[in-house]
Amino acid sequence: MCRLLQTLTLLLLTIGISRAEPIQAVLYNGTGAPLEHKLASMTLAGIVNREAPRLYLLNVYETWSYNQTDESWRDIYQQDGNVVFTEISDFQQLLDHFENDINGAITYDPTLTYGNFPGQNFRWQAEVAAMLGGLTDCIPLPYTDNTTVIYRPDSLWVPDHFHGKEPIKVSAKLESPLHPWNNADLDQEQRYFQILNWALETLLDRTNPRKFYLREITDWAASKRMFQLNLAGTETLNFYSLSDEKAEKIETVMSYLRESHPDEIFNVYGWMRPEPLVQWISGWGGSFHETLLSNLSWHHIFPADENYEYQRPSAVNSDDVELENKHYVLFIGSEGDAGNWVVGFQAGAWHSAARGNVPIGWGFNLHMFDRFPFLAQYYYNTATQNDGFIAVTHPLGYAYSDMFPDSFLPDAIEQSAELLSRYNIPSVYAYKHYNGAGVSTYRGIVISNNYDFHKLGSFAEATGAELTFLFDPALQTQRVYTQFGGLLYNHVNDETFYANVTDLNLAAQRITSKLVNQNRPNFLLAGYQRFRQDETNIGGNNPADITIPRLETLMNLIKSDPDIGDKVEFVTPEKFTWLIHKSLTQTSVESIAKAEKNNLHAFVNPSGELQVRFHSSLPNTAKLRVFDLSGKEIMWEQWVLTKGENILWVNIKHLTRGIYLLNITGSDFTQTVRFMK
Numbered sequence: 001m002c003r004l005l006q007t008l009t010l011l012l013l014t015i016g017i018s019r020a021e022p023i024q025a026v027l028y029n030g031t032g033a034p035l036e037h038k039l040a041s042m043t044l045a046g047i048v049n050r051e052a053p054r055l056y057l058l059n060v061y062e063t064w065s066y067n068q069t070d071e072s073w074r075d076i077y078q079q080d081g082n083v084v085f086t087e088i089s090d091f092q093q094l095l096d097h098f099e100n101d102i103n104g105a106i107t108y109d110p111t112l113t114y115g116n117f118p119g120q121n122f123r124w125q126a127e128v129a130a131m132l133g134g135l136t137d138c139i140p141l142p143y144t145d146n147t148t149v150i151y152r153p154d155s156l157w158v159p160d161h162f163h164g165k166e167p168i169k170v171s172a173k174l175e176s177p178l179h180p181w182n183n184a185d186l187d188q189e190q191r192y193f194q195i196l197n198w199a200l201e202t203l204l205d206r207t208n209p210r211k212f213y214l215r216e217i218t219d220w221a222a223s224k225r226m227f228q229l230n231l232a233g234t235e236t237l238n239f240y241s242l243s244d245e246k247a248e249k250i251e252t253v254m255s256y257l258r259e260s261h262p263d264e265i266f267n268v269y270g271w272m273r274p275e276p277l278v279q280w281i282s283g284w285g286g287s288f289h290e291t292l293l294s295n296l297s298w299h300h301i302f303p304a305d306e307n308y309e310y311q312r313p314s315a316v317n318s319d320d321v322e323l324e325n326k327h328y329v330l331f332i333g334s335e336g337d338a339g340n341w342v343v344g345f346q347a348g349a350w351h352s353a354a355r356g357n358v359p360i361g362w363g364f365n366l367h368m369f370d371r372f373p374f375l376a377q378y379y380y381n382t383a384t385q386n387d388g389f390i391a392v393t394h395p396l397g398y399a400y401s402d403m404f405p406d407s408f409l410p411d412a413i414e415q416s417a418e419l420l421s422r423y424n425i426p427s428v429y430a431y432k433h434y435n436g437a438g439v440s441t442y443r444g445i446v447i448s449n450n451y452d453f454h455k456l457g458s459f460a461e462a463t464g465a466e467l468t469f470l471f472d473p474a475l476q477t478q479r480v481y482t483q484f485g486g487l488l489y490n491h492v493n494d495e496t497f498y499a500n501v502t503d504l505n506l507a508a509q510r511i512t513s514k515l516v517n518q519n520r521p522n523f524l525l526a527g528y529q530r531f532r533q534d535e536t537n538i539g540g541n542n543p544a545d546i547t548i549p550r551l552e553t554l555m556n557l558i559k560s561d562p563d564i565g566d567k568v569e570f571v572t573p574e575k576f577t578w579l580i581h582k583s584l585t586q587t588s589v590e591s592i593a594k595a596e597k598n599n600l601h602a603f604v605n606p607s608g609e610l611q612v613r614f615h616s617s618l619p620n621t622a623k624l625r626v627f628d629l630s631g632k633e634i635m636w637e638q639w640v641l642t643k644g645e646n647i648l649w650v651n652i653k654h655l656t657r658g659i660y661l662l663n664i665t666g667s668d669f670t671q672t673v674r675f676m677k
């Protein structure tokens with residue numbers, strides 16, 4: 001019995017769930033609740049979860065991809081987080097429980113709705129009331145609600161939590177006919193734009209200066225006091241379908257964030273429609289995160305181990321990887337940039353009974369790991385040796401480093417390098433393929449169907465990414481590229497991106513046909529699929545979805561191929577990455593680049609000079625050049641090198657803060673290294 005207790009105690013400590021005292025919290029069961037109660041409960045959760053996890057929401061606004069998300073996290077928090085929930089399903093009882101935390105209700109007209117595109121219909125006045133409620137610790141409530149007992153002021157004071165400005169007084173009755181947005185002669189879009197204009201003029205400079213929320217409001221927006229707009233285009237991929245009037249309002253918010261923290265990446269939550277305009281957001285210096293789900297205020301504040309070391313069984317030491325005469329095949333689970341996949345247990349696939357049986361790559365948004373550490377630690381604690389991790393689409397989320405303004409790159413590089421290092425993730429999956437016209441300009445931002453590969457490679461190199469997978473039609477498929485700085489591996493237009501896997505026998509034949517005539521060692525990214533929970537029916541409506549049991553069957557079919565099956569090894573992204581590195585010959589560009597870096601060292605000394613150490617095998621005349629990360633040459637000097645060790649001092653006091661590339665070129669060599677000022 002004592003040995004059993006010791007084993008259980010060790011297990012609890014190992015997975016980080018031992019807590020001295022239970023956490024007491026309320027669970028609001030919103031199953032079947034009216035929309036106004038769900039909106040109010042999300043606003044309330046955002047308010048009361050700012051300092052501690054106090055209110056968890058069940059079936060209020062759940063991710064579409066896995067309808068057991070709330071139930072599963074509830075169970076995990078009870079079992080692993082030592083939470084004791086008091087369940088409440090009555091809305092009035094919920095308000096009574098937290099009456100000391102709220103200042104009353106902001107009322108609105110619930111009959112007023114608007115939709116940006118067919119199928120969308122939201123209560124625009126209610127959402128502005130919820131945003132205002134997040135700023136004033138009030139809940140939104142229909143003015144027609146005569147049963148809920150709560151204080152309903154005529155006006156209220158909006159404090160400034162970010163800049164220290166004096167509070168301002170605003171109306172708490174958004175339905176009042178005195179407001180211009182209640183002019184019945186205007187259509188719903190005009191009325192919504194009226195209230196947004198008022199909010200931009202009155203509230204914007206009192207909202208969060210580092211992040212904002214786009215689309216249907218949630219507790220996360222209320223918790224972080226974000227400005228919120230529900231604006232979108234009429235079409236899914238035509239970015240010109242987002243009108244100038246809507247875009248100008250979004251740009252007003254982005255301008256506020258940029259002016260508040262110049263040259264620092266800001267974050268946008270919610271959803272972007274049309275999706276190609278994520279590039280537009282990156283062009284302004286922002287990183288986007290799909291977060292159309294609730295309980296993020298809870299996940300964010302829930303206690304996690306601050307000293308946690310993010311190690312997992314799939315992590316690979318490059319020295320332990322042996323390159324053999326095989327076909328190395330990788331499958332990656334997509335949607336990792338999206339919050340509903342990160343929070344929703346990878347569409348339920350993480351809970352598969354077959355998880356761990358076969359090597360795969362799980363995509364994750366590392367910014368969400370950073371913001372919601374209990375979630376990150378849960379995945380690391382429960383991962384198996386076959387659960388490989390990869391960052392999608394960018395270490396900072398759904399973002400594009402080749403779109404960031406040059407002045408934002410030092411901050412983006414610093415943040416990205418820290419995330420990749422902290423979470424011990426060596427590789428990134430990047431994709432950009434939503435501009436059918438190739439290259440277009442939207443409101444001054446050039447949106448391309450392809451990456452700028454030199455910028456992508458330079459960013460990967462600067463952040464320490466060991467391998468960047470990408471889907472780009474401008475490069476050949478299933479190829480390694482070493483000439484752009486960081487190591488790139490492309491797969492495109494070969495039925496490996498959202499491939500049809502409804503017929504596993506056909507899918508197996510398609511994959512083996514790509515291997516049979518290839519020299520070994522050989523590498524194949526065989527599928528970038530959407531992993532789903534085991535019970536998901538796969539058919540014509542979701543041909544690219546695959547469950548882990550079906551993936552295991554597919555792998556077994558490939559392994560049973562009489563010609564090449566015994567020569568195939570399925571691997572994780574981590575192992576794929578290091579095997580790729582080992583496969584590069586000593587004369588490859590990558591190996592030369594690594595050898596050169598070992599011979600060239602540069603750092604800024606305390607006096608502000610760049611100190612360069614370089615070993616030359618012969619006397620030489622060399623040209624020293626400094627570039628910014630966009631590839632623009634900043635300065636150059638010519639030096640005479642002696643045989644052996646050379647120490648050079650370069651005056652760079654005129655350079656601004658940031659990361660730069662230093663290149664030394666002689667008659668028989670060229671070497672490059674980065675440095676930070």
